[in-house]
Amino acid sequence: MTRTNDEPPEWAKERAREVMAAETGDGEPEGVDGEGAADAADGDDRVPDVPAAVVDEAERLTRLARQTEDEAAAAFYRDRRDELVESHDYVPRLRDEDDTLVLYPGEWMDDGTVQLDRIETTDRAVEVSLSGPGDADRYREVAAYNDAVADAVAEAHGEPHADTARSFAAFMSNHYVRAVDDATPDMRAEFREEYFPRNGWPSDEQLAALDESLAVIESVAADVDGPEE
Template identity: 45%
Template sequence: MTDPNATDADGAAGEQNRDATADPTAGDLPRGVVDEVERLTRLERTAVDENEIAAYEQRRDELLDDHDFTARIRDDDGDDVLVCHPEAWHEDGVVRPDRIEDIDRAVEIPLEGTADPDDWESVDDHNRDLVAAVREAHGDVHGDNAALLADFAGNHYAKPMESLTSAELAEFGTEYVIRNAWPSEKQREVLAESTKLVFETADEPVPEIQF
């Protein structure tokens, strides 16, 4: 839900990215809640039926309410960013700077990537189908890694996994997985192999992978 009355205070909180609460044991919003809030927001933005839009928004707000959080969409130089922060920071719908005791409690989720299509949902469906194919052909460890790559490709670049560049894959393996995911030891050992299998399963050339 967009708050037209929001002040620059929560723009200041926006200097922190979603990594501030990436650890599922730290902060106020568990990683699973953050992921679901992001998913519901993207579905809301791509839906056309008003009842469907309202249902996605209501479910997102209920999840945040369980943790005494609220959300708004902030325009960041033309790119929309979902900002989740404690309800206690608000008074009459406006963020009060004097109530922000710890900006690390805020979570930012960029909603637009370098290839942000209007049909994000169809891109996500495609990626999930590819994850299922990798899992069926190569087992759960590679399937779990493919699921991590699907999260990264969809949420950060809004593009099919098999269209990720070498630079984007390097970001996935050296930054995203470390900060935003908690793969098992087995997953970490075969992460590069799993990534190659995603491209091979999609029948696409495997780019250079450096991680």
Template identity: 50%
Template sequence: MPESELPDEVQEEAERLTRLARDAVDPDERAAYLSARDDLVEQYDFVARHREEDDVLVLHPAEWVDDGGTVRPAQIDDIDRGIERPLSGTGEDHEWSAVEEHNATVVETIADEHGDVHAANARAFADFLGNHYVRRIETAGTPEVREFVKEYYPRNAWPTAEQRSVLSESLELIFDAAGAELPEFK
């Protein structure tokens, strides 16, 4: 592995686990997500932390950190080895068209496997995440799902009574199709 590189799939999973930890209500659940994230990046001799002031996941080589957990500037040989991933809003890696293409695939899966009613709910959720946050479905956390359910869906989706009655089930199916766990939102 080149020293300046942490695999993309590891970065994405660390980002997902950090979002889940950030949004978790239960302290034990939060600790479990952070432990899983730290174990994951540790395999590559990296450490992770959530910089809360600007909601960014910071990943950098473990060798930069002393035993007390402080980054030692003298140990930083190449600043480009460090990685920052925004956890809210958009990031350079999340262009709208790529996000829309990804989310549309999830919507198609829902349509094929679960029918038009769930697909309409999936399309509404994909539109909400893509247009408001430029985010893939599986990256949505508790705040985004709550906003969708309480604000966006009733005002902007124009759901039928049948669509409204299966929304919770649709969200479960959507996250399952995206390979992620539905965040607690109720």
């Protein structure tokens, strides 16, 4: 992305950092759709007004885009991040000089550039440093664990569960950087309804046994040492 040319003053950036630091200990919404967070914002005057879970997901997708060597995958992660943030009327930008992901309210922007005269309160901006520890090491740990679970499924149960376990392992590692046995109901639904039919090239036997395969994966995972938290 192109770095914005007109940035808020340093005191404004510092204020945004303080706001985000103050919110770190607060409860975060379960999902990233923002509905629960929006309700909380109405009652508590939450600032900034983009949900914390959306900020976390935007950071995760940005890190995934940077670490992959597949340009198509990187573009997918960036597009997914942009659509998510923009659905909350924010605009993501990367500030190169200090390696920071910045989320600006959409009304501050004009032709991709921050307009300082439109900033009514700097508290609404969000900054996330990308230079500290991130998802790269975590991704390797999670992917190795998910692959180990898939191998264990193949050894203990064979087909059709083995191929399904490999597809589910790839899905959870690449899309969510989460262990296969840490999948939420929404993640399982996304895998079942969208990812698996389109990207898993499943056989009729796999499709018929899909729910059983997911249960097998969870059962086998209980006996595999998980990634460190």
